[in-house]
Amino acid sequence: MPFRFLDNVAIADVAFEARGRTLPALFESCARALTEVMVDRRSVRPRRVERITLTSDSTENLLYDFLTDLIIRKDVESILFKEFLVSLDKSGRKLKCVARGELIDRERHRLRNDVKAVTTHLFGIKRSGKGFSATVVLDI
Amino acid sequence: MLSNFAMKQVSDVLWEIPPSYKPGMRVPARIYANRELLQAMDRIVFEQVTNVACLPGIIRYSYAMADAHWGYGFPIGGVAAFDVEKGVISPGGIGFDINCGMRLLRTNLRLGEVKPKVRELVDLLFQLVPAGVGVKGTQRFAETQFEEITKWGVKWCAEHDLAWEDDPSHVEEGGYIKGAEPSKVSGQAKSRGISQFGTLGSGNHYLEIQVVDPARHFDQVLAQHFGIVHEDQVVVMIHCGSRGFGHQIATDYVRNFEGGMKRAGIQVRDRELASLPFNSREGQDYYGAMACAANFAFVNRQVIVQKIREAFGRVFHRDPEALGMHLVYDVCHNIAKVERHTYDGSTVEAIVHRKGATRSFGPGHPDIPPPYRSVGQPVIIGGSMETGSYLLVGTQRAMEETFGSTAHGSGRTMSRTAAKKSIRGHDLQRKMQEKGIYVKAATMDGLAEEAGMAYKDISQVVETMDRAGISKKVVALRPIGNVKG
Numbered sequence: 001m002p003f004r005f006l007d008n009v010a011i012a013d014v015a016f017e018a019r020g021r022t023l024p025a026l027f028e029s030c031a032r033a034l035t036e037v038m039v040d041r042r043s044v045r046p047r048r049v050e051r052i053t054l055t056s057d058s059t060e061n062l063l064y065d066f067l068t069d070l071i072i073r074k075d076v077e078s079i080l081f082k083e084f085l086v087s088l089d090k091s092g093r094k095l096k097c098v099a100r101g102e103l104i105d106r107e108r109h110r111l112r113n114d115v116k117a118v119t120t121h122l123f124g125i126k127r128s129g130k131g132f133s134a135t136v137v138l139d140i
Numbered sequence: 141m142l143s144n145f146a147m148k149q150v151s152d153v154l155w156e157i158p159p160s161y162k163p164g165m166r167v168p169a170r171i172y173a174n175r176e177l178l179q180a181m182d183r184i185v186f187e188q189v190t191n192v193a194c195l196p197g198i199i200r201y202s203y204a205m206a207d208a209h210w211g212y213g214f215p216i217g218g219v220a221a222f223d224v225e226k227g228v229i230s231p232g233g234i235g236f237d238i239n240c241g242m243r244l245l246r247t248n249l250r251l252g253e254v255k256p257k258v259r260e261l262v263d264l265l266f267q268l269v270p271a272g273v274g275v276k277g278t279q280r281f282a283e284t285q286f287e288e289i290t291k292w293g294v295k296w297c298a299e300h301d302l303a304w305e306d307d308p309s310h311v312e313e314g315g316y317i318k319g320a321e322p323s324k325v326s327g328q329a330k331s332r333g334i335s336q337f338g339t340l341g342s343g344n345h346y347l348e349i350q351v352v353d354p355a356r357h358f359d360q361v362l363a364q365h366f367g368i369v370h371e372d373q374v375v376v377m378i379h380c381g382s383r384g385f386g387h388q389i390a391t392d393y394v395r396n397f398e399g400g401m402k403r404a405g406i407q408v409r410d411r412e413l414a415s416l417p418f419n420s421r422e423g424q425d426y427y428g429a430m431a432c433a434a435n436f437a438f439v440n441r442q443v444i445v446q447k448i449r450e451a452f453g454r455v456f457h458r459d460p461e462a463l464g465m466h467l468v469y470d471v472c473h474n475i476a477k478v479e480r481h482t483y484d485g486s487t488v489e490a491i492v493h494r495k496g497a498t499r500s501f502g503p504g505h506p507d508i509p510p511p512y513r514s515v516g517q518p519v520i521i522g523g524s525m526e527t528g529s530y531l532l533v534g535t536q537r538a539m540e541e542t543f544g545s546t547a548h549g550s551g552r553t554m555s556r557t558a559a560k561k562s563i564r565g566h567d568l569q570r571k572m573q574e575k576g577i578y579v580k581a582a583t584m585d586g587l588a589e590e591a592g593m594a595y596k597d598i599s600q601v602v603e604t605m606d607r608a609g610i611s612k613k614v615v616a617l618r619p620i621g622n623v624k625g
Binding site: 075079 | 216274391553555558583
């Protein structure tokens with residue numbers, strides 16, 4: 001798994017550490033981890049395609065904005081995603097993502113927690129030997 | 141517990157950390173806890189409460205209540221009052237779920253009448269009150285209509301047949317915080333709010349049918365003031381807040397504040413302590429947006445109450461008025477408000493931050509509705525699904541000591557993952573059924589995460605605050621039915 005949940009970092013909330021060989025792979029891992037908090041991704045079908053384009057002032061803020069965007073889509077459009085294909089420009093401040101998922105189906109989807117926000121607590125991207133890692137704490 | 145420096149013991153339930161603890165502390169920190177709670181308290185609470193003591197314009201003390209635990213920036217269970225002229229406002233001192241709060245609704249029904257119908261009631265409530273991940277609200281609004289809701293709070297409900305005549309006066313601030321500025325709220329936040337109108341949410345939010353615990357009916361005279369007249373009277377408690385709307389406002393302004401702080405040259409010890417002068421443009425913008433979220437949360441709880449009245453009416457085939465379903469009260473526990481306080485003979489106007497803390501105004505305060513004014517404000521403290529909750533009353537001592545504030549709940553001691561590893565949702569549901577609590581949850585995982593063992597003992601928290609005299613016990617409430625988001 002390119003992510004693992006961290007116990008006892010945020011006792012009332014959920015924290016995870018995600019990894020990726022490249023920055024786009026790291027963003028994809030984070031998006032999958034976020035989604036797993038909300039739903040068992042195996043129960044989601046990739047039936048609808050959404051194209052997400054974002055720009056921010058730093059790579060870290062771009063990751064924060066990307067995850068926030070997915071939370072907003074869950075609340076406003078009732079959509080959860082199964083797959084993410086992320087590309088970043090050279091500056092690491094512009095993102096394009098093709099996300100595939102479907103509208104929430106209470107009967108079929110194994111729903112979990114309603115994530116409300118990404119926090120800035122411990123939030124950050126680190127370069128590691130084999131690529132990149134990120135720590136994210138979600139407000140539940 | 142802190143061991144390497146002098147934490148002064150003020151009483152058996154009050155401790156003080158002096159400003160010498162760390163550079164930059166402007167005031168001492170005060171922690172309300174008995175020895176056992178203090179020893180169990182996460183050490184990070186001491187760091188956080190003393191970090192807050194470093195913020196500009198803080199008055200008297202930085203407080204941690206008996207239920208304090210780690211939070212983002214400020215501890216949860218934290219109270220801090222800042223001078224309106226020289227002090228700051230901090231989104232981290234309010235929490236992501238702006239105006240998360242508790243509402244208590246009474247009925248004139250008794251346990252014997254409700255018990256046989258609990259399953260039917262809970263199932264109907266689950267159907268009427270949307271709960272869980274990505275759930276849609278009960279009504280849709282155009283943006284301009286939604287802005288009116290956020291501007292006027294429960295006043296809007298009263299004008300749209302969504303409130304009884306005496307509802308607004310039984311809500312903190314009359315269910316409407318002045319100064320709401322919808323123009324200071326992002327389009328994204330509004331979209332999230334519009335889609336979640338009247339929803340319960342998930343996590344630790346719930347709607348619970350409870351019964352007065354005859355063995356813990358502490359003050360019958362006060363209980364009667366609050367409409368609790370029988371030893372086994374049934375009440376309904378709601379715990380929820382401003383949903384994604386408030387969270388998006390907090391998210392937006394934590395980022396905005398970072399820019400403002402760079403420009404103002406303000407440095408803080410933790411990114412989540414982002415704060416700016418209350419009277420700065422950005423500070424006022426945040427306050428205007430925060431008030432919108434607070435008003436939305438009041439409306440959300442009001443809309444849910446209307447659904448509860450409908451459900452009881454349908455199940456008991458009686459008009460909800462005839463069932464005596466009036467509000468006991470509604471309190472905020474994630475909020476900042478401008479309040480006037482007098483202590484040591486001087487009066488100050490302060491922006492009082494309560495994050496996981498409840499207002500606890502004592503007898504005679506003009507902000508308490510007339511029927512309760514002579515006795516003090518009702519304080520509603522929610523416990524875990526299994527252990528029950530409390531109705532308390534505010535005190536003069538809270539006015540003198542804590543800017544009229546007390547604790548808010550029990551606080552987690554076990555992570556969500558650990559709770560899920562310890563018990564399966566279905567097993568917990570069965571166990572609760574055996575205890576006489578019928579639960580309906582949006583997800584079984586979510587239910588397991590809220591198991592009683594994952595929380596502190598609420599009785600110890602309530603006892604500590606009672607002993608400290610900043611809120612007094614009135615009655616304990618035991619759950620019999622629960623809808624969990």
